[in-house]
Amino acid sequence: MTVRAGIAGAGMVAAVHADAIRRAGGAVIGVAASTPERSKAAAARLGADLAFHSASELAVSGEIDVLHVCTPNALHGPLVRAALAAGKHVVCEKPLSLTGTDSDELVALAAESGLVNAVPLVYRYAPLTVEARERVRAGQIGAIRLIHGHYLQDWLARPEDNNWRVDPAVGGASRAFADIGSHWCDLVEWISGHRISELTAAAQTVLPRRSAAGHETFAGTEAESPATRSPAQDATESAQIAVTTEDAVQVLFRTDRGATGALVVSQVSPGRKNRLWFEIDGAERSVSYDGEDPESLLLGGRDRTEIVRRDALSPGAGRINAVPAGHPWGYRDCFAAFTEDVYAAIRDHSASRDHSTSRGPRTAAEPAPAYPTFADAARTAHITDAVLTSAAHRSWIEVS
């Protein structure tokens, strides 16, 4: 079965999804950008058969089996609801929605529908993060004591830098943490098996004013849509907008299994392009990973420290390792491996439907899918909510 996909949104990540869909054996049937004209240009650019008038039209189209939601964040919830109601499987970009409560509602809707639901928390699809998980789960590092690290970028480091993510009406109340801190938390929880149970956070908006004119898309592939522009962003070149979303966050946390941790998240760290780094310290060994150097994992020890490369992988990591060591693994490879797992589930869903064995909602006895789902994204949304509440109240907060 060729899975027929529609992509809502046509910026940086939409192009990555289009590539991953094809690599997973799917077809990019339709695209919708912010205006019909932009949809046409995007369809040509992404090689889609059809340009849709709007994302809401695409979400319910009979031409597609699965909707990929790659729009600015505020549109995620409405598009997910429309697609699920129309019987479409959904791959929704993170954040799934703007709050933990709304994310929980989307989790419930998806569960009732029995449809495949997934969120590209794609750092779970780097062979060496899988390797870290396999080794931690096999007990190689011993009881976990500390979990720490950072996720740093620099693309919003200057006052002239701006983006729809800066505007809370479009990006949500949290910017840096929801955008990238969520990836870090998902990844370390997935690897360690620990859950962040309480935290205290400080958040800073280091640039309280930004140029109104710098409202570019991440990739600069498409000027921002009128649908998502705020009046302030229509201002002249010299005009500035007031910023309320955070540029940087520091978090101290405790986990449900007795470990402690610390995380720094920033989008204003010069020279750091996309530095997701973590270390998990166990009683016997530590494991650390740098997303900007994804070809190796450091396995630390008092007597011996090893560098693990992609040529010595456990079966779980080997499963997704599509190219031999020495042939660099990249961000797009993570997306392709993720999409392969999701599309296998979609094919499985359709095969059981064709044999009239309706799948219905997943039962508690069934194993969790291999890929990250709405429930995983809702978890990160609750951590984000706790970070904002803690930063506002200057106190420790339990993560719900």
Ligand SMILES: NC(=O)c1ccc[n+]([C@@H]2O[C@H](COP(=O)([O-])OP(=O)(O)OC[C@H]3O[C@@H](n4cnc5c(N)ncnc54)[C@H](O)[C@@H]3O)[C@@H](O)[C@H]2O)c1
């Ligand atoms: N999983 C990841 O690693 C990852 C990486 C980057 C972005 N993302 C997420 O993907 C989403 C998009 O991010 P991006 O970096 O591609 O942003 P972008 O600014 O490059 O692209 C956003 C696109 O959405 C389009 N758009 C705006 N309003 C629209 C509307 N009403 N209908 C249809 N399209 C509309 C814009 O025109 C643009 O093409 C965000 O939610 C972001 O958090 C996830």
